[in-house]
Amino acid sequence: MNIIGISEDTLKEHLIAWGEPAYRARQVFNWIYQQGCRDFPQMTNISKSLRQKLEDTFVIQLPAIKSRTRSRDGSIKYLFEVKGGAQIESIWMPDSDRRKTLCISSQVGCRLACSFCLTGTLGLRDQLQAGDILGQYMAVLDDLGEENAVTNIVMMGMGEPLDNYQPVVDAVRLLISPDALRFPTRKVTLSTSGLVDRLADFGREGLQVNLAVSLNATEDGTRDVIMPINKKYPIDSLIRCLKNYPLKKGRRITIEYVLLQGINDSLEDARRLAKLLSGFPSKINLIPFNPHPGSPYKPPADKQVLEFQNYLAAKYFSVFVRRNRGTDILGACGQLAAESFPQPISG
Numbered sequence: 001m002n003i004i005g006i007s008e009d010t011l012k013e014h015l016i017a018w019g020e021p022a023y024r025a026r027q028v029f030n031w032i033y034q035q036g037c038r039d040f041p042q043m044t045n046i047s048k049s050l051r052q053k054l055e056d057t058f059v060i061q062l063p064a065i066k067s068r069t070r071s072r073d074g075s076i077k078y079l080f081e082v083k084g085g086a087q088i089e090s091i092w093m094p095d096s097d098r099r100k101t102l103c104i105s106s107q108v109g110c111r112l113a114c115s116f117c118l119t120g121t122l123g124l125r126d127q128l129q130a131g132d133i134l135g136q137y138m139a140v141l142d143d144l145g146e147e148n149a150v151t152n153i154v155m156m157g158m159g160e161p162l163d164n165y166q167p168v169v170d171a172v173r174l175l176i177s178p179d180a181l182r183f184p185t186r187k188v189t190l191s192t193s194g195l196v197d198r199l200a201d202f203g204r205e206g207l208q209v210n211l212a213v214s215l216n217a218t219e220d221g222t223r224d225v226i227m228p229i230n231k232k233y234p235i236d237s238l239i240r241c242l243k244n245y246p247l248k249k250g251r252r253i254t255i256e257y258v259l260l261q262g263i264n265d266s267l268e269d270a271r272r273l274a275k276l277l278s279g280f281p282s283k284i285n286l287i288p289f290n291p292h293p294g295s296p297y298k299p300p301a302d303k304q305v306l307e308f309q310n311y312l313a314a315k316y317f318s319v320f321v322r323r324n325r326g327t328d329i330l331g332a333c334g335q336l337a338a339e340s341f342p343q344p345i346s347g
């Protein structure tokens with residue numbers, strides 16, 4: 001069993017069953033998550049007999065780095081292999097010395113089949129374990145070898161995080177836990193296509209990480225086509241859920257909106273978007289579509305993007321155009337698709 005990803009309570013249960021004090025769990029967590037120990041025998045303040053029991057029961061296993069591809073803009077796309085041979089990707093995007101964002105995957109492929117997304121063409125190949133999700137961050141930190149190599153983590157890579165609910169929640173808990181990785185909650189963002197029931201559950205977990213919602217259309221007719229999950233959770237049910245989402249004071253929900261030429265980029269769309277978002281604190285990220293091979297969509301003209309942005313800004317929304325990173329290495333939003341799967345993908 002991989003010790004990375006199990007909860008402190010689960011580790012305590014093992015320790016108690018072995019006749020060891022529960023507080024040892026915190027020591028083991030400290031070694032793994034804070035001191036970067038990847039080998040039980042190195043845990044020198046723990047008795048030899050307990051180290052042996054840990055070694056007999058667990059492994060310390062991070063996703064294996066299969067390749068790194070560097071973009072001209074400094075981003076690095078990591079291809080990882082996880083248990084069972086499945087491959088996933090993460091992208092590390094340095095913006096400045098102060099902001100270095102890591103985008104991690106939550107599933108192998110994705111079943112939601114958004115029509116503008118390369119990952120969606122894969123179907124769902126496998127679910128990741130909590131240790132695989134968390135392990136992408138830990139492996140990148142080990143690889144880059146600097147304590148502050150990652151300042152922000154976004155779950156926007158392959159997969160729909162809320163479609164792999166419990167492992168994602170377990171991973172987020174360990175990421176932000178003072179006993180584990182101590183990552184600041186304000187610097188972690190979970191991005192969802194809007195699985196309304198799961199989103200309400202996630203709000204009740206009380207984790208207080210940032211939430212981003214991929215909306216991408218302002219009418220059900222369009223969203224049904226580009227994001228088929230809309231047929232199950234139409235726009236009004238999603239917006240109602242967002243209005244009731246338990247946000248901490250001062251926080252806003254990020255609305256992601258991929259602009260597709262002639263599909264969702266008109267001023268009429270901007271008007272409807274402003275109306276939809278009027279009842280809760282939000283900020284809007286406009287993402288001009290990143291073309292990928294085989295896609296029927298095109299990015300809008302710069303002028304169109306600017307008009308869309310200006311309309312929303314004039315309505316007092318915080319609205320940003322997201323600069324695409326790693327476009328030359330297929331590392332940009334909606335382009336993660338682990339190019340070398342060990343077997344053909346079905347879904």
Ligand code: SF4
Pocket residue numbers: 110111112113114117118119120121157158159160193214334
């Ligand atoms: S956009 Fe997200 S939810 Fe939609 S298919 Fe791609 S990975 Fe899945």
